[in-house]
Amino acid sequence: MGNILHKSRLLIGAVLLSQFSLVAAQENSTSEELFADKCGACHGMNRAGYIGPALNSSSHGNFPVAALEALITYGIPGTLMPRWEGRLSKEEITGIAELIINEPVPDVSWDMADIKNSLEVYVADETSLPDAPVYPVENLAALMAVMERGYYSDGENARVLFFNGQNHEIVGAIDVDKAPHILDYHPTDERWAYLKTDGGRLYKLDLYSMQATRSIRAGFTGPSIAVSYDGKYVATGSFVPYTVVILDADTLEPVKYFELKGENIEGEMVDSVSTGITATPYGNYFAITLKHADQVWIVDLDTPDFAVTRVKNVGRDLHDSFLSRDGKQMIVASYVDDKLVAVDYEQKKVVGNVPAGCQPHVGSGAIVEVNGRDIGFGTNIGRGAGCDKTVVTAFDAQTFEVIKQIPTIGATESPAAHPDSPYVVVDIVSGEDSAIQFIDKNSLEVVKTMDIGGHAYFPEFTHDGKYIYVSAGYQGNELVIIDAETLSVVKRVPVESPAGIFGHNRPKIKTIGFKS
Structure with missing residues (x-):
């Protein structure tokens, strides 16, 4: 597993370069690689911003190179921005600073074929796995998963830690390729969990043996993930590019691909990231929150082609969500409108607003x-x-x-x-x-x-x-x-x-x- 992840880290820059439509000179290639590997998990693999701010010619074109070099070299105390002095050479730091100042946001493509080709299998025969936890735990419900991002967010010390919530001892640790962000558990089989990293890779985790059995790159950046309540599907979103993919929960083979775009409240047709995906026990649905398009898409998993109902004009700059007690409504946050919005799965419309x-x-x-x-x-x-x-x-x-x-x-x-x-x-x-x-x-x-x-x-x-x-x-x-x-x-x-x-x-x- 460790060798596979090490190889994955070495290749990520090359994979990104092959997908980016760049007009940059050849000498920028190393800087693009470095940015993707060292900075992309926080600032977005396309430098358009994510947890950290955007870093491109539109956002920082007027910055002095020396100022950016200083920020990269010494970091920002009290934040996730680390000190790169001693980890990157002066030439590498200068190259990244010049890339940020001179290069615009690149176009990124990562389609269904790319997703399929990115599948990595670590345990081919899952029937060979143990049939019970290999560590002492009386009740698997006591497990607590803690995301350890690692300070540098470039694969070092990036892992998920599992604690026994009864005695607070670590019972397992699973390494991942980039900063882990969110984890969801299988609703019908206690042994499985699914983890999404800020590098865009989705992992299937075996909680009995505490190892990843396979992973797939859904895109680049973006935390959204949900497992359907029948246990058949897992959905995950990408900020780069603007997509959501539904995968077979057993094999992680992709089965449906959505490009996210729609008409926002102002009547403009826009591309959008998915800031959340929510499953519900009320029905076999995924609800996809489209941040920029101000919409919620309800995907019916019981229909042959996963039919989509688009609930429009939900609110501006939509973000995270949670379920009502019976799962009939999803309550989603609207950043700009300062409200919570209740979307009903049965009626497939907005049924309430909370200032x-x-x-x-x-x-x-x-x-x-x-x-x-x-x-x-x-x-x-x-x-x-x-x-x-x-x-x-x-x-x-x-x-x-x-x-x-x-x-x-x-x-x-x-x-x-x-x-x-x-x-x-x-x-x-x-x-x-x-x-x-x-x-x-x-x-x-x-x-x-x-x-x-x-x-x-x-x-x-x-x-x-x-x-x-x-x-x-x-x-x-x-x-x-x-x-x-x-x-x-x-x-x-x-x-x-x-x-x-x-x-x-x-x-x-x-x-x-x-x-x-």
Whole structure:
């Protein structure tokens, strides 16, 4: 496996170069390779921006070469931008800086044939795999997957760590080619999981033997992934190019390819990235969120050609989403319109709007039951000069009426909840904040603020609700484990740039905040 991944890292630059339509001189080829390998996972493989800002002639054409060289050389403390001094030569740094200043965003092609040809098989005969976990665990629902991006996001220390949520010991670690972003579990077979990296590669993981059995490159950059509730298909999106592919969940062979474009609210025909794909137990559907086209596409997997219903004018700059308790509605965030929008799978239309705080970013969302009422919690990332308040929006998850906007000390990204806990936990992600806040379910007030010692991200309860796992991101470089009753830290585990955390019980509970 390690040799395969090493080979994959060496080849990625060549693969990208063969796909990019570049007018650059031949001497730029090494710089393109270096950018793809060292920078693409954060800034986009086509330099158009992703987690980090765009880096091309349109965005940085007026920058002095020396200024960019300094940024690359010394990095930006307190962020994911690392210090490349000693890892890249001065000539390589200059080459990347000149590439950024002089070259526009290239056209990128990665079609169905490219996807098929990128399939790599590590375990040809999956029947040879063990028929039970090879590590001590009483209940596989206790597994907690932690994404370890690695500080340099170029394949070094990029892996997913699996913890036993009952004793907090690492039971497995699986290396991947680039920064891992998101993981989804198979809903009907507990042994399988699927992981998407910020390099665009999708992995099928065997949780019994803790190894990848195969992988495929769906495109370049983009985190969206979902597994259908019948367990037959996995869907994943690409930011570069603007596509979604549906694959056979067993073999990862691609079966359907979508180019994402549509008419936005302003009436313009635009290409769009998929900022989210959501599956639901309510029906055999995938819902694809089109960020720039302001649409949600509902794909019916029970039809011969995967028929698509396009729900238009949902909201501008659509982002992440989560399900209602019964899975009948998908609730999606609209960054620009500062609202949450409920899209109904049965009616295939918008059925509710929730006014939210600045730039709602709901993460995996959360809904809890309080006195017979389902209360949803929408986090709000709240960035930008126009934002004068940071809140969490509590709303009725059946009528979509706002109950309360709960003030927080900063922007929030991901809520966590469990039926046996009195709290909804939110991460504070703005600026230098390193805290999580606890919201009482009944009073809807913040009752505790807790500094975790590093940039706080992605809280997640263990399946039994006894512990909370939190990433103390690129400032703390630790996984922090908290006793959910005493709200005290019980363990800190060194992890290089920890990111998303995903409990194995997610497919069973369907919506965070309930029991399976």
